[in-house]
């Protein structure tokens with residue numbers, strides 16, 4: 546069964562060991578709340594989720610990023626915000642364009658997100674950073690904000706702890722706790738990168754680097770020079 550974000554007060558679960566029915570208590574009233582992140586509270590008081598304008602770099606660089614995955618696009622956004630001239634080279638023939646139909650389908654599947662294995666957790670420290678990069682308008686329509694996290698016995702489903710996420714995480718750590726489908730996250734990063742003027746070249750496999758020039762050579766034979774080359778090819 547897919548985990549539910551809005552769990553009922555009492556849930557009957559089948560005991561996997563002896564086949565009998567077990568009833569366990571409400572997640573609203575756990576016996577042992579985890580309090581696992583309370584120690585972070587003082588560190589996060591002054592952080593903000595608002596989009597901040599960073600100082601522009603004193604020296605504007607031409608930057609090549611090899612790989613338009615999550616890492617490459619996040620790096621592109623961070624550098625473009627500082628005023629650098631960024632170009633991403635991605636070997637795939639298509640990138641980031643998630644159709645509306647696909648998004649709707651994925652929203653329907655959000656409760657199964659953990660089952661399909663592509664649910665990426667974005668805790669408060671990350672959401673704060675992403676929102677300060679101006680990602681919020683792209684993330685908001687496609688994220689899920691779970692109300693809490695339950696910890697259960699593997700063999701009986703018995704509730705042994707609960708971390709309340711809403712409203713606690715926004716209140717204590719100045720940032721929401723999101724879960725997002727990997728494709729949506731990629732799409733959001735891609736759209737924000739384009740908005741910042743990052744150029745993304747698809748179907749552009751990088752075959753060689755020259756660290757002295759520095760330059761890259763594409764599979765087509767084209768050589769492109771820059772001031773800095775960042776390898777974000779996932780390897």
Ligand SMILES: Cc1cc2nc3c(=O)[nH]c(=O)nc-3n(C[C@H](O)[C@H](O)[C@H](O)COP(=O)(O)OP(=O)(O)OC[C@H]3O[C@@H](n4cnc5c(N)ncnc54)[C@H](O)[C@@H]3O)c2cc1C
Pocket residue numbers: 611612613614615616617634635636637662663664665666727749750751752777778779780
């Ligand atoms: C199906 C799937 C589900 C996942 N689910 C989760 C999850 O639930 N939770 C979680 O935390 N993580 C998950 N991950 C892992 C997470 O997506 C990765 O940790 C993350 O994508 C790594 O980012 P990256 O930019 O380093 O690499 P990637 O995202 O792999 O990006 C690398 C990019 O570089 C390109 N590239 C490679 N070589 C070249 C070249 N020579 N020239 C040009 N381009 C090149 C590739 O085509 C690719 O687009 C999942 C990964 C996959 C594939």
